[in-house]
Amino acid sequence: MSVMSTAENSRDLIQSIERGFAVLLAFDADRPNPTLAELAAATGLSRPAVRRILLTLQHLGYVQGESGRWSLTPRVLSIGQHYSASHAMIEIAQPHLLRLAEQTGESASLAALDGTEVVYIARVPVRRIMSINVSIGTRVPAHATSMGRVLLAWAPRSRIDEVIEAGLPRRTELTITDPTELRSALRTVREQGYAIVSEELEEGLVSASAPVRDRSGSVVAALASSSSIGRSSVDELRRQVVPLLVRTAEAISADYGHRRGIKARSTVTGEHEGFF
Template sequence: MEAAMTESDRDYIQSIERGFAVLLAFDAQRPNPTLAELATEAGLSRPAVRRILLTLQKLGYVAGAGGRWSLTPRVLSIGQHYSESHALIEAAMPRLLEVAEKTQESASLGVLDGADVVYAARVPVRRIMSINVSVGTRVPAYATSMGRALLAWAPADVVERVVAESTFQKLGPETIGTAAELERELAKVREQGFALTSEELEKGLISLAAPVRDAGGTVVGVVACSTSSARNTPAQFREQAVPCVLAAAAALSSDMGYAG
């Protein structure tokens, strides 16, 4: 016997979910997929994907040619609206510029989204990662300084959800592999006030991050700075960059109304 439909079920619009599933099926491996490829990746029938694509095409978000589909520049406006509606990102840019200028290393603003950290703003200086890092790039929270600085002061249920959704896959030579190790790292972050990781997300990458708080004291983002083991040891980078990153995070927190 089927369960009774709840109020939230009645408010759920499945067609929107399917539309986003199709949009998210475009990626670096599938920049110009066929309808069949999109249907497979989105887990939808071909007729359903065809209707969604034709709708998105009429709205200007995708284009089709020769049996293949591609995103149009209009999809960038979705991210632009996010940036323009979040004061944190606008306030972060001068702080990130300060960090990049003082350390001569890349500086970023990270926010938590599910079990991942998303780069919400970035000032690149050198290309230090083999993966392509830009605004919108997602990295697993468990293996990054940004993720740990975000989780260290997060509510217990948020940490539990991230742990449950994390694979703890070994990404670099020093990647932690268990929830217990993550808990120990979070305790260390709370004690010292910042997170430092070395060769966890990938070989040669050293990164540190400090929390940014809103007016109510909630951690809403992190200021992060990254370097390469070819230029610094973790100890050297800690001495060089921690004061700068902590100062930028504190200043950005003050910009957001935090007075603690």
Template sequence: MTRMTAEGSERDYVQSIERGFAVLLAFDAEHPNPTLAEVATATGLSRPAVRRILLTLQRLGYVVANGSRWSLTPRVLTIGQHYAATHGFVETAQPHLLRLAEATQESASLAQLDGSEVVYVARVQVRRIMSVAVDVGSRVPAYATSMGRVLTAWAEASVVDAVIAGGLRRLAHRTITDPTTFRDALHRVRKQGYAVVESELEDGLLSASVPVRDQHGDVLAALAYSTTAGRMTAEQVVDKVVPLMLETAKAISDDLRLVGNHAPLPSIPARDGFF
């Protein structure tokens, strides 16, 4: 077992909680209704241990059994709701995401770094026949996305090292897989103030991101825009979309400073929109 940080020693580590979360995370798109044996295989835990954990989660209302298979209940969504409730910047950013999506006719997102992955923490998605299918809570590799480029570009060197150590696996035909090239790309992002990535996570996927800073000027999240190469070119995104994104990021940061100073935010009228 690895040593823990200064916040706690190994004696403070509660392994049963780790195992409980491992069981919850075993439910995914590929295994929405796993059997006990499938959960044991996914987690590496013994079947008796998995059985006890599932029965505990069932008593708490987070899973339900249907014959030999198990499913998550809507109660698990409250965990994400608690995140939004305790991180006011998500609520602050939401109306700005809506305006950006209306202006660009493309989805707008807010994401944060979690280890070597990027997690969507807010999103406004447009209605399209063909669109990028991601939701709040979705995770993507940091190294192959514009959001990850922005977040790692302003991160500490140890974070960049950890992302590279996790492996720069080729995901699409333009994925950067060389560590030196990746570091050079981060340098360019810091210099120009934004990131545009095309066909690195998925062929034909084009995205742009800019940093959102908190009231202290630190990068808090990445504001992201995504489309396909068939609808826009990278040059068009830089010329037409990135300026709007920089304005939106500044507006979010300005509101966060107001919140930090305990000043009331301007009221935003409700909209029906097109989402």
């Protein structure tokens, strides 16, 4: 549960900002140029409230309106640029991602956990292997991805519980949807130090991930290499890619301040470390 989601902290929330972001996030591939009425329906806000928010965002330069329809402006991209500029890890990781992509001939990605989903924060694409268009900011379910498994394996028990309570939707016939099975898979990831997930997010997609740590040893990101079953089997991925992946993740961690030999701090507490 988010810190700011508890009732005792609700008085600290600024509702107008919350509603403003709700309107911004309502623009997507299905609604690239929505009307005011469509935005009101998507957000659950009244039309007068949406109108005021749109006019404010237009004044700030984040949206523009024409013939009754609204669209985002390029200024919205600056929000993501501020995130990249304020997170040194992304700049540190970029040359390592390029090198990994060159070594494997496959896409290399860096992702972080946000709620119950994984968000791509850096990526070097080699060829398109997913039906969805993966780019910086793309979100995928944590339970069905190798990146999510790595991030959850060292996450606090409360985060694992949050993901399970939110539901484990089936993406393919192979997706793990049983909480006990997921906890067992996370234990395996923690023990072996990496994750491999095959055809759980999409049919034909296979990926491997390794943890990236900060100075304290906490896992703050997941490094992934993705391929297709037609080009790489799970066994080939484990033999040929995982060693490169783990070494690259360790190199990023070292550049980010983590020193091998220093005991990594576990964020998982409890007798069974959150898995049972």
